[in-house]
Amino acid sequence: MADHVLIVEDHPDIAAPLMRTLTREGYEVSWVDMGQAALDRLASEEAGEVAAVILDLGLPDMDGLDVCSRAREAGYTGGILILSARGDELDRVVGLDYGADDYLAKPFSLAELQARVRALVRRTSAARPTQQETAPEGLHIDRAARRVTHADAEIALTAKEYDVLALLAEHPGAVVSREDLMAKVWDENWFGSTKTLDVTVGRLRQKLEDLDVAQRVITVRGVGFRLEGPGDA
Numbered sequence: 001m002a003d004h005v006l007i008v009e010d011h012p013d014i015a016a017p018l019m020r021t022l023t024r025e026g027y028e029v030s031w032v033d034m035g036q037a038a039l040d041r042l043a044s045e046e047a048g049e050v051a052a053v054i055l056d057l058g059l060p061d062m063d064g065l066d067v068c069s070r071a072r073e074a075g076y077t078g079g080i081l082i083l084s085a086r087g088d089e090l091d092r093v094v095g096l097d098y099g100a101d102d103y104l105a106k107p108f109s110l111a112e113l114q115a116r117v118r119a120l121v122r123r124t125s126a127a128r129p130t131q132q133e134t135a136p137e138g139l140h141i142d143r144a145a146r147r148v149t150h151a152d153a154e155i156a157l158t159a160k161e162y163d164v165l166a167l168l169a170e171h172p173g174a175v176v177s178r179e180d181l182m183a184k185v186w187d188e189n190w191f192g193s194t195k196t197l198d199v200t201v202g203r204l205r206q207k208l209e210d211l212d213v214a215q216r217v218i219t220v221r222g223v224g225f226r227l228e229g230p231g232d233a
Contacts, residue, residue, distance in 0.1 A: 026171050
């Protein structure tokens, strides 16, 4: 299932491009324009599905700092990224003191926001109890042991092949961007050729095909890769 990002922003001209950008990256994205609506969403039964919140401070019904602090008091443990035109150091410190994980001053680039959201979601995902999970069609991923099995047989994978597969399996049927794979599997400051990603994916794809695993690693040209099996759109 794709990681869920909640955007809390009262200006549609800001929220709309954020939604488009994050949706293209493979996230499930929802949007509310009021602070209370955000708190209601985070207090719902599905609150655990929200990996990160992008929170504007200048909301019509309450200050975003109050939304942040009340969300934390209610037990929300996901990432919170504050957006604000108030960009001086004191405002950033206050935002972090209220429970935010990161602070981005307006105006900002979409590329910088994407990188910050990736980092927040990565930390949230790492904190989840996902030692062992089953991908569709019986592909078992044991995160504690870093082992992958299919039909009770272990698939021999290199460390990077395992990391790529585990990341793709977190978002079955959804595209994981090349940038996200490089940042999470190699390093977000990687400056070498991304050809190493293509080689790793090629080896992983061949191993799955050789073992007749129902799922396939599909290339989405110019974007990234997705793990696709019968029934995935």
